[in-house]
Amino acid sequence: MTIVELIRAFGRDLPVGILITDASIERPGPIIVYANSAFGRLVGRDPDEIIGQSPRFMQGKETRQATLDAFHRALRAGERFHGYLTNYRGDGTKYRAEIDCRPLRNVCGEIEGFISFEREVARRIGRPFESRGGRYEAISISNDLLGDALRSLGVFSSGDANSRPPQSAALF
Ligand SMILES: Cc1cc2nc3c(=O)[nH]c(=O)nc-3n(C[C@H](O)[C@H](O)[C@H](O)COP(=O)(O)O)c2cc1C
Structure with a gap:
């Protein structure tokens, strides 16, 4: 079973958006290979429609270039990126996204x-x-077992975005 198959199996009904890309960093990559239904709802698109695209499709006027540069550097270095970006939905509305990318x-x-x-x-x-809790709070908080599992994996936490500004978010 590949990693993507594994995540596909357990990520389908997770209440948090999950996006998987290939390893290519330079344009036209990274290319989306999987998005769960929560991600589709978040971005207002059918998850199947966005397969084959780059996550850049979510960017718009207020997406901060300095944060994208930090994101790019983290991907190149093979490091985690944990920060906040202004993303745009299919209908053009924007939202603040907390992104934990590994x-x-x-x-x-x-x-x-x-x-x-x-x-x-x-x-x-x-x-x-x-x-405590940082500058942002989640719009919806899940208290289910999978939410606990994500917390135990340190997703959305780790002494950066939630307690003090991570290097990337400090650029805001
Ligand atoms: C798994 C993954 C998820 C991403 N999610 C977003 C996102 O939600 N919004 C966004 O603007 N960029 C996102 N990106 C970052 C862009 O794909 C791209 O790497 C970023 O624009 C910086 O690179 P560039 O300078 O080549 O554009 C994501 C990247 C990866 C690998």
Whole structure:
């Protein structure tokens, strides 16, 4: 079973958006090879429609170039990118996305693709961003077992985006 098949099997009904791309970083890559239904709902597109496209289709006027550059550098270095971007839906509306993107490595350590967990967040009102929980909060929070599993994998956390600004998010 390949990594993508594995994620396809358990990611289908997860309440968090999952996107998998191939390992190509330079245009026209990275190319989307899998999106779960929560990702389709997040971005307002049929998941099957976006297979074969690059995640750049979500970018628009307010998508910050400095953050995209940090994203690109992280992908090139084979490192995790955890930050926030303004993404655009199929109908042109924008949303703030928290993106936790990691390389998928095979047993030899070679990068076979990238996986990102994505969710919509909203800016916290009336709290300094240094406070516990950070500058943003999730629009919907799941308390199910899979949510617990993601938390135990450190998805959307790890002492950066939720407690202090990660290097990439500090660019906002
Ligand atoms: C798995 C994965 C998910 C991504 N999700 C997004 C996204 O939601 N929004 C976005 O603007 N870019 C996203 N990107 C980043 C773009 O594909 C691209 O890497 C970014 O624009 C920086 O590279 P560039 O300077 O070549 O455009 C994602 C990349 C990967 C690998």
